[in-house]
Amino acid sequence: MTGLLRRLHAVLDEFNAAYPWDHNAYYHRWILRQLPPRFGRALxxxxxxxxxxxxxxxxxxxxxxxxxDPVITARARELTDPAAPVVFTVGDVLTDTPAGPYDVVTCVAAVHHMPLAEALTCFRDLLAPGGTLVVVGLYRAHDPIDVLLDGVSVVLNPLIGWVRHRGRRAPRPVSMTAVTTPATMTFAEIVAEARRVLPRARLRRRLLWRYTLVWRKP
Structure with missing residues (x-):
């Protein structure tokens, strides 16, 4: 059985490499639905x-x-219309972020690289009253619900990639070139930590190895 699983993983890896797609970008439209139609400053x-x-x-x-990452930041600048109201900065989010307040703060697939409580405290303090924080993060699978969601995601992942590319092989998206590390905290640990810093924050486990957090500052 172990040999069969290895072969299955190898086939899935080869298929996913042929039809790659960005799991984080999958949630971008969902993020926009959590935000007001217009706002001032965003981070x-x-x-x-x-x-x-x-x-x-x-x-x-x-x-x-x-x-x-200065390399991916330089690429972001190249891909952005100079007339767009966007500035890209190289730095540590926790120490180098330009001062707020911000009406919106987003963080996608990055918070697991930081001390969670420190990062959420930083985001909270940067938000203006009434502002919205939206996080899409990664967590470590731990319980039967995680196993079930992982199983569904394993099936969906190649299917979505094939549909998105209409069955044609495609290069790896620029957004997927950044180096990432596995998450170490379970979803339960993340919920407990987040609610200490952000009372009434809404957290949910999601497909494709992600969770979401939404919080509005009083």
Whole structure:
């Protein structure tokens, strides 16, 4: 059985490499639905190649994207219309972010690289009263619900990739070139930590190895 599973994983890996797609970008439209139609300043923490920051710019007066990787940040600048109200900064989100307040703070697949409580405290303090924080994060599978969601995601992942590319092989998206590390906290640990810092935050496990957090500052 172990040999069969290895062969199955190898086939899935080969298929996913032929039809790659960005799991984080899958949630961008969902993120926009959590936000007001128009807002002033927005911060995208861990902005990567800038896909979400550019979407936010369609609603914001000003967007700041910050990422610790200078290579992917340079690529974000290349991909962005100079007339767009977006500035990309290289730096540590926790220490180098331009001062707030921000009406919107987003963070996608980056918060697991930081101390969670410190990161959420930083985002909370950067938000203006009435502002919205939206996080899409990664968590470590731990309980039967995680196993079930992982199983569904394993099946959906190649299917979505094939449908998105209409059955044609495609290059790896620029947004997927950044180096990432596995998550270490379980969903239960994340919920407990988040609600200590952000009372009444809404957290949900999602498909494709992600969870979401939405919080509005009083």
């Amino acid at each position: 995208d923490a861990g902005s990567g190649s800038g896909d979400l920051a550019r979407l936010l710019a369609g609603r914001a007066d000003r967007v700041c994207g910050i990422d610790i």
